[in-house]
Amino acid sequence: MGDSSSAAGLDPRIYNKLYLNGQYVDAQSTETYSLKNPKDNTVVADKIPIAGPADVEAAVKYAEEAFHGPWSQFTAIQRTECMLKLASLLDEELIPILTLDSLTSGIPVSLAPVRERNYIRNCVLYYAGWTDKQKGDYFPPDDGFVKLVRHEPLGVCAAINPFNAPVACFFLKAAPALATGNVLIVKPSEKTPLGSLAVAALFEKAGFPPGVIQVITGPGSTGALLAEHMKIRKVSFTGSVATGKKIQTAAAMSNLKRVTLELGGKSPAVIFDDANLDNALTWTINAILTRSGQLCVAASRVYVQRSIADRFIEEYKTRMKAAAQDMGDPQDPTVKLGPMVDQAQLERVKQMVDRGRAEAELVVGGNQYGETGCFMEPTVFLNPRDDAEIYRNEIFGPVSIIKTFETEEEVLKLANDTEFGLMSGVFTKDITRALRVSAALESGVVGVNCVSLQNMQAPFGGKKQSGVGREFGEYALRLFTEPKTVLINMAA
Numbered sequence: 001m002g003d004s005s006s007a008a009g010l011d012p013r014i015y016n017k018l019y020l021n022g023q024y025v026d027a028q029s030t031e032t033y034s035l036k037n038p039k040d041n042t043v044v045a046d047k048i049p050i051a052g053p054a055d056v057e058a059a060v061k062y063a064e065e066a067f068h069g070p071w072s073q074f075t076a077i078q079r080t081e082c083m084l085k086l087a088s089l090l091d092e093e094l095i096p097i098l099t100l101d102s103l104t105s106g107i108p109v110s111l112a113p114v115r116e117r118n119y120i121r122n123c124v125l126y127y128a129g130w131t132d133k134q135k136g137d138y139f140p141p142d143d144g145f146v147k148l149v150r151h152e153p154l155g156v157c158a159a160i161n162p163f164n165a166p167v168a169c170f171f172l173k174a175a176p177a178l179a180t181g182n183v184l185i186v187k188p189s190e191k192t193p194l195g196s197l198a199v200a201a202l203f204e205k206a207g208f209p210p211g212v213i214q215v216i217t218g219p220g221s222t223g224a225l226l227a228e229h230m231k232i233r234k235v236s237f238t239g240s241v242a243t244g245k246k247i248q249t250a251a252a253m254s255n256l257k258r259v260t261l262e263l264g265g266k267s268p269a270v271i272f273d274d275a276n277l278d279n280a281l282t283w284t285i286n287a288i289l290t291r292s293g294q295l296c297v298a299a300s301r302v303y304v305q306r307s308i309a310d311r312f313i314e315e316y317k318t319r320m321k322a323a324a325q326d327m328g329d330p331q332d333p334t335v336k337l338g339p340m341v342d343q344a345q346l347e348r349v350k351q352m353v354d355r356g357r358a359e360a361e362l363v364v365g366g367n368q369y370g371e372t373g374c375f376m377e378p379t380v381f382l383n384p385r386d387d388a389e390i391y392r393n394e395i396f397g398p399v400s401i402i403k404t405f406e407t408e409e410e411v412l413k414l415a416n417d418t419e420f421g422l423m424s425g426v427f428t429k430d431i432t433r434a435l436r437v438s439a440a441l442e443s444g445v446v447g448v449n450c451v452s453l454q455n456m457q458a459p460f461g462g463k464k465q466s467g468v469g470r471e472f473g474e475y476a477l478r479l480f481t482e483p484k485t486v487l488i489n490m491a492a
């Protein structure tokens with residue numbers, strides 16, 4: 001293949017290259033793989049490089065040169081200017097990039113014009129405003145020493161991203177990393193690298209020096225080279241718990257690089273009998289169907305109070321059944337629900353659902369949808385066994401489990417009886433109960449009369465095994481910097 005190939009009618013292009021030091025270049029490694037569209041398993045791109053040790057070394061070298069060289073000379077306001085320029089370039093270029101990304105992610109392009117675009121744009125604009133607000137601290141010389149505290153960038157950082165929100169994850173890590181003066185090597189998921197490769201060139205157009213943002217492609221073996229690298233100072237990871245543990249281990253065994261982990265969930269939504277039922281239904285259904293359930297904050301466990309259970313469950317089932325009609329070609333702008341990301345993910349979900357038939361009552365769906373592609377029917381189970389795999393583990397598909405409860409005490413025990421702790425929701429009109437329950441739910445984010453959402457200004461991340469550290473808001477900046485204390489002897 002030449003420099004690049006374009007998918008029919010699409011601009012930007014599909015790159016089967018790495019993006020290093022401001023250019024699309026051939027990988028030194030000769031290993032490659034191909035990518036398929038999950039709507040019909042046709043090949044979208046081939047010869048995508050599997051970056052090896054020499055490629056990672058090159059990326060780290062360029063990153064260090066940028067960090068110590070031109071990028072270190074940028075004032076905070078110059079960094080803001082670059083980020084604002086980037087935001088305006090994204091206004092033009094983001095929709096085609098998200099459309100390109102959809103070819104392998106299966107994320108419906110209908111999400112791009114508003115939802116995805118606003119999320120990414122807001123992220124860049126939000127962090128553009130933070131560059132000159134890293135004010136540090138000062139303590140007076142009451143003991144003879146003035147104490148100054150500086151928030152310094154960490155240096156060369158790496159982002160290792162999951163398949164389900166490739167471009168959004170790119171910016172969630174790049175924006176705070178660059179606002180604080182770091183440089184970043186991004187490794188998108190091997191399943192969905194196209195949007196991340198295409199977006200990389202916009203950074204130089206916006207005025208960032210070459211080497212500040214680089215993109216390398218490849219599977220877990222490439223990610224492992226980053227996690228164990230002695231000159232990378234931080235890995236910001238989003239993905240599964242199992243991989244998060246490997247990354248934290250590699251970081252500890254190499255150079256104790258800083259690690260932020262945004263991991264999986266099995267998020268509960270708790271619906272009390274005084275809740276606005278239509279609101280609870282809308283949020284809980286959206287929360288399991290968005291991206292066809294391939295969402296870390298998916299509300300995959302729904303607890304409903306017994307006195308309203310029959311009514312709630314009937315309507316929930318009706319809406320989930322009806323949602324199958326919303327499935328279709330993710331590249332059609334009228335389609336709301338797309339496929340699983342690939343055949344492997346479809347098989348994984350199908351197998352979990354098949355095992356689930358013996359562990360809970362299957363009341364909606366349960367099968368692959370259609371005959372071509374990787375579509376899974378919206379699926380609902382009732383009253384799982386306490387140790388059921390579908391109730392305990394993240395499925396990452398359009399599959400929810402409903403369980404009934406009598407009392408607040410009982411439902412809190414049920415909701416918290418998990419190693420995950422990313423998101424939860426409580427639905428009630430009683431404000432004191434909402435406050436009490438939101439305090440008791442063991443998750444990094446709790447929605448009241450809403451669930452499965454994030455806000456750029458407020459921290460996002462998991463308790464327990466759902467993560468380490470936080471993204472979003474000022475909290476992300478703290479985790480891309482380290483304080484340095486300067487002690488000034490006033491007696492000298």
Ligand code: NAD
Pocket residue numbers: 160161162163164165187188189190218219220221222223224225227238239240241242243244246247261262263264265295296297394396422461462466467
């Ligand atoms: P994954 O863990 O399989 O892969 C994530 C990334 O890690 C990929 O880029 C992969 O190549 C890389 N990787 C794999 N093995 C590695 C290793 N040994 N060392 C370094 N890197 C390695 O996850 P996935 O299937 O792509 O994504 C789905 C998971 O991500 C779900 O569990 C979901 O809940 C989670 N997720 C969490 C959040 C959050 O913000 N908490 C957001 C999105 C997705």
